[in-house]
Amino acid sequence: MREGPDIARIASLVGDPARANMLNALMGGTALTASELALEAGVSLPTASSHLSKLMEGGLLTLASQGRHRYYGLAGPQVAGMIEAITGVAEAVGPKRVRPGPRDGAMRVARVCYDHLAGEQAVAMLDRLVEKDILLRDDREIRLGPSAPSHFAAIGIDVDAKPRRPVCRACLDWSVRRSHLAGTLGAAILDKILLEKWARREKDSRAVIFSPPGKQAFEKVFLA
Amino acid sequence: MREGPDIARIASLVGDPARANMLNALMGGTALTASELALEAGVSLPTASSHLSKLMEGGLLTLASQGRHRYYGLAGPQVAGMIEAITGVAEAVGPKRVRPGPRDGAMRVARVCYDHLAGEQAVAMLDRLVEKDILLRDDREIRLGPSAPSHFAAIGIDVDAKPRRPVCRACLDWSVRRSHLAGTLGAAILDKILLEKWARREKDSRAVIFSPPGKQAFEKVFLA
DNA sequence: AGAATGCTTCGATAAGGAACGAACTATGCG
DNA sequence: CGCATAGTTCGTTCCTTATCGAAGCATTCT
16 A cells, blocks of 8 residues: 555546546647536536536646636646546447447547647658658657758748747557657647648547648648 | 547546555556455455456456466556556646655666566666667657567577567656657566566565666666 | 626535445365 | 365445535626
């Protein structure tokens, strides 16, 4: 009965269906209000509020107050990674509650993971960027290559601004068991994809659907 | 309230303190009996048994019956990875319940992760093996290099036997945020380390303590 | 100021599940 | 064959916690 980090505390926070639904919704990357999360989890507003304060106290969420709106979001990439890991196990072990339909297929191809793109497309993109030495990877560490600033500047992404968060980070992909690109650069690329309307977010899902021309444009820029 | 994989179910299995302690104990890699796990979790035998059947039903454990002994073990590397991910969050978020003492330091340097070595030593080892082209890594995928068979044969490890489980696999390290070597090769190397008595397992802990000559020998073989 | 929205706190209820002792099954030993 | 050890099942008790309605704050709009 040794005392390590309190893993049961964290796991039990995720272990409630209502809270799990909320966290899952937040994996979409956008911060949501208490009412939206209540709807998402299928509980009343007071109940949701209670859950949210527990998640806050547990350090899994961050809160941004804007006037009378209070936006809840995942506390960070590490939390998002944990949720993906649990999802992976649930997926593998689960009694195939949903047969792999077209929606699951879409999730496998491309989905939002917290604030960046995940799925086969994202894995392929990272591979190609590394192959072209635009990014340099050494294990989990990913660094910008010499040609990165000009390459990304050409598509309107500034990688020179140095924010608190790392620019590049590898994030593990449960569907493909490979890594894809996270960090501010990963987030910026997802922004770009949605801004250019190369793809749209599936309503009420983390799936990202590329339009045929959008896919071509994406591949031209990132997989060429 | 969309229906994905049942993440709450899995998380709530880990979310009970008794079960969390059991899983944590099993992260040591050796399968344990119900009585041992009961002791570990600080509960009575019937209680432990009940928890164990829940974990079994949830697909998190495997059971190997040997006579009147029933050995429980983690269901696989994916489950182990999930536990490490949750541990990482708990560690980061946790109210520093235990100040980083010598034991924590040891865990950071080298520890057992399921069936292979983790920690700074393990990360350094993988880096070096890749650097020497004995292993080839491309993202999470790790393959054997041409010189691998002879190199490992020299220290009594046969990498040509092809079992079901992959020979090489990257496993994420919460203490260092980098990957170390898992898979059958990772397991074989840990075996080797313990067999040669280069290091000993800390009693009741996942920490692995190298003796001064053992550390030299290890570095000569794997970090040279 | 007054009304309306967004959210949290309070209080009561109810359900789930963790705990243990006792009884039961199964394997191994003399 | 009996006794001991390892483990599961059963039944009961008890505590935790999820839930919602009603009431209370806070912020914005008119």
